[in-house]
Amino acid sequence: MSSQYSDINEAIWASGKPTLEEATRCAQEKINDMLNIxxxxxxxxxxxxxxxxxxxxxxxxxxxxxxxxxxxxxxxxxxxxxxxxxxxxxxxxxxxxxxxxxxxxxxxxxxxxxxxxxxxxxxxxxxxxxxxxxxxxxxxxxxxxxxxxxxxxxxxxxxxxxxxxxxxxxxxxxxxxxxxxxxxxxxxxxxxxxxxxxxxxxxxxxxxxxxxxxxxxxxxxxxxxxxxxxxIHSLEILEKKVKMFEEAVWAAALLSGGIAVVPLPGLSLACDASILVAFFTSCYHSFGLDDKSLERLSERVNKPHLKALRKSPLVLGLASESTMRLQLSALVGQSVVEYLCSLVPGVGSGIAALMSFGCTYKLLKNGLKDLADTARIVLREAGLQ
Structure with a gap:
């Protein structure tokens, strides 16, 4: 729990706002800007x-x-x-x-x-x-x-x-x-x-x-x-993309935490899943890991095996559009506990928000690293340093 407090305080600090409520509003704006600008x-x-x-x-x-x-x-x-x-x-x-x-x-x-x-x-x-x-x-x-x-x-x-x-x-x-x-x-x-x-x-x-x-x-x-x-035509451009998404992880996680405060069964799970899907799908396409991008790169560098380098379950799940790609099973049990906590007046809502934030924050950071590492492997194999 202490690490979750540390993470959420770091996210609030990154937002530049003094409170969780204000930081969450800022997070909504940042995610909207990133995905819909x-x-x-x-x-x-x-x-x-x-x-x-x-x-x-x-x-x-x-x-x-x-x-x-x-x-x-x-x-x-x-x-x-x-x-x-x-x-x-x-x-x-x-x-x-x-x-x-x-x-x-x-x-x-x-x-x-x-x-x-x-x-x-x-x-x-x-x-x-x-x-x-x-x-x-x-x-x-x-x-x-x-x-x-x-x-x-x-x-x-x-x-x-x-x-x-x-x-x-x-x-x-x-x-x-x-x-x-x-x-x-x-x-x-x-x-x-x-x-x-x-x-x-x-x-x-x-x-x-x-x-x-x-x-x-x-x-x-x-x-x-x-x-x-x-x-993506170089590792340098990839790293610019990775940095941009890294700077948005706190916003996506805070958005999840803010949603968890609302005591409506299933809402947090659905929204957490939606946030993860949108975030990872954007990374997947931006990093050039989709089929068309890899086919184009393979033709350009004459290395037809590049697509086979996508080995992580997350990347393969995104490629096949499988609902299992986001490991939603890890969120199901979490969602039930969040809901029960949110029904407790005062402290309950705060605990629910903290739990939702911690879970989503961890999944986002790990998933982003997984996608970025896969893209780096592909680019190095393609000779695009």
Missing amino acids: SLSIAVTGDTGAGKSTFINSIRNLAADDEGAAKTGVVETTVEPTPYQHPTMPGVVFWDLPGIGSSTFLAKTYLKQVQFDKYDFFIIISSERFRENDIMLAKEIQKRKKLFYFIRSKIDNDIRAESYKRSFNREETLSKIRRNCQENLKEFKNAKVFLINCQVRNLSEYDFKLLVSTLMSELSEKKKQALIQSVP
């Missing part, structure tokens, strides 16, 4: 620059997957088109028509594409950033929203230069960066990222830098949506 990202650029390919890759989809954005050598986007993240419906990438066409004139573009609905803009070019791209960035800047330039198809530039006897990969990349900066000299410290937009090669060049930059500039809530949704 929205993020709308606008992606625009010239025809053939790689907009749709980037939107597919950052959602870890191939061009022929269900829900993938259409790609092609001609303009396929004639109006702003939303593409939801496959496991996080609140995260939406908007494929915007290229600016400067007869339908979308530069001077009225932002109004036509409904500027206010997007959290930030990504402007993609496969060559030089055009006058219309620069004009768009200026208008976004005036309205005080974030925007980023992506120079795509870097592999084509590298391939073209590689035939020269004097070829040096890093010097070629530096030259491309200098050219981009010169092209965008009207912007002080223009944020330009060299990206290979194909899903197989997304992690090359500046993708990690792009993610880090967004993490440092987005609000805390939007940052949570971003880090959950980006595909």
